[in-house]
Amino acid sequence: MRYAVPVAVAGVAAATISLVPALADSGNPDLPKITAEQLLTKIAASDTQTISGSVKITTNLGLPSFLGGATGGGSPFGGAGGDDSGKGRKGSGSAADPKAQLTQLLAGSHTLHVAADGPDKQRVSIVEKAAEYSLIHNGDQVWAYDSASNQAYHSTVPRSGTAGTDRKQLPKDFPSTPQAAAQQALKAAGPNTSVSVDGTAKVAGRNAYQLLVQPKGGDSTVGAIRVAVDASTGVPLKFTLTPRTGGKAAIDIGFTKVDFGKPAESTFRFTPPKGAKVTEDTADGSARDDRAAEAGKSGLEGLDGLNILGAEWNSIAEIKVPKGALPGSDSGEQSGRHGRNDKAVQGLIDSFGKDVTGKFGSGKIFSTRLVNALITDNGTVYVGAVNQDALVRAADAAAG
Template identity: 55%
Template sequence: MAPYASDDSTTAGEVDEQRSGRRKAARYVVPVTVMGVAAATIGLVPALADSGDPDLPKITAQQLIEKIAKSDVQQLSGTVKISTDLGLPDLGGLESSLLSGAASQGEGGSSADPTAKLTELASGTHTLRVAADGPDRQKLSLLENAAEYSIIHNGKDVWAYDSKSNEVHHGTAAESGKESGKENGRDQQPPATPKDFAEEALKAADDTTSVTVDGTAQVAGRDAYKLLIKPKQSGSTVGAITVAVDAETGTPLKFTLTPAGGGSAVVDAGFTQVDFAEPAASTFDFTPPKGAKVTEEKASEERAFEKKAFEEKASEKKAFGKAEAREHAPKSLPKSDEDLGKGLDGMKTIGEGWNSIATFDTGGEGVPSGKDAGELGGFMDSLGDKVTGKFGSGTVFSTRLVNALITDDGKVYVGLVTKDALVKAADAGK
């Protein structure tokens, strides 16, 4: 063990001074989709085990955070291994179908559409090759069995190629989901590198967070400091987050999130090989292979027009059969997606820090359960746990990280907290 340690602890207040504009990184989803969508907001894979324990100059947590913030690595290439173990219920492959199926049902039906393809990072173990040369040229390749999926951003062009189906998806940087975020109505893609994960974790730092330096490590042949981020409060499902930070460049090399309940990491993502030299210009060249099906991404104006037309048609259908549909609607589900939408609009957050809980009212009657709900009720019972309290009764859907409670009267509580914490929040809300 190298003679290295640091007792220095940086509170959220100090961290905030160094990195203004941090927001809490709490991303919540409707509980009944916890087993699928929650994973997509976290997506990762285990890197090779750390080796060595380099003797590096002492550094405080605040200095290390500053080092990450000042890191301006524009050029790199390497291999990243990502592993995710959220402890999702076994749906016989249904969750994977739901996540990836959007690709064939989305715009143009292209299996190469990155909107759905990268959700595969939400579970299992994956190997990625990454390369970057400034803000206008990046490449990410997902290596699969005898196949490869790549996204190439070169100037204004964004290409996505699926070698398995020999399909190509083409858009522009202004239109791509990764570049424009939610401007075109799409969610951002899941994080794919240790830096992505580290930035999200640091956004969550506040007065409820302990941030310390926890020694050193060697990752992908590079000397690194280990930044340890832990909730100060009890009741969170998050045990600790460790970020290995390159001692020379300040680039996060590995990210590990362990649950409070113990066991293997929920998320483990790290470089197994990294090079900070300029990648060859040819790395970012792409020409659709001969015979490949090429799908052009629609312009935002065209998508907006189609969306409006679809909504108008859907509204007409609802108006025509509204009374009959309500009469035959399952008793324990929201009577319309409009009810659910109103609930999301009224979402609020209770608690603070890692114990924050998002809550809203679906406008429905909770989750189908018991014999009266038939096969659907039995299926939902198998996925969740029935709970009771001052609030009445409800169902908790759990993963190793995200838990969600839906009460029988349609109220929803979601957070990175324990089942008991959700019940307590529901009781306080009565």
């Protein structure tokens, strides 16, 4: 939480991305009529456990240019773990660490190769012109490999069938299967949501129904979510989220090729290449996951001082940032080895933020097309897919 604006905005944006799979073929197939309730039931009843294919992700959140630099790293994927030489920065960990690498999905277009064989075997590879980054989950083993730096990252997690450890699997926002992605998105479909079937489409050569999900009123910045659902299997194939302000989709993710056959067993095997630098995750997984479970269901598990205000589309994350963690906070001077850095970041924050005042005091609003954040001068961050007025009201209410 040292640089609150990029971290807070990116954190919620990443949680939003976890809602998903865009790229629909032209054509509107003639399919039997179906109600929204029947289509939701079809999604829930889908028992497809094997899948592979190519996914294109395009994210247009309107993030400021300096946010891309917050991830750092010399990898073409912008990971925070390493420099151009492939030798990780001091204290920054491995260039292959998923927490660093997956932030690249917050901007631009990316091609992913995905495969899954049940809850214990998944593989996601992010393919770029010069390199490839792969994340492989096989049983209790998790490997990640960044070809640009020739670095690998290894972790051990409990198997999904282990008694009492179901919650201790890969993060909920792990981009493994589109089924899990769409199901998470549909959790927001409460009383303040309109759900309907809006025609048909062709996605990756498959016939699909289009499910349209829209918030009713409120302060949400989400205009509509459209999910293309495979007519035969009930598997979501495409996910498009459009902001209330209109324009291009903020998140557009979907299959360009898809196969429901069982992937080859070799897909989920990994051995570090010769000469690769391997970083072992030595954290206490049990303690880490216990903290995550206590933090709630928002997709922001593990953050200290996190409180979720409101519900459904109007949810706002309130994050209490420790004194001294924010550049220019009322904690006093920016001293020590980070002082110079803090001043530089503070300058960027000042130029990008909009000054606001209220019962809470004063602070700055930071806006994207989908996610807005308010950081108060006393070091509290309010962030969510809601409009700016909602953030100010939340801060005022917290101030009493």
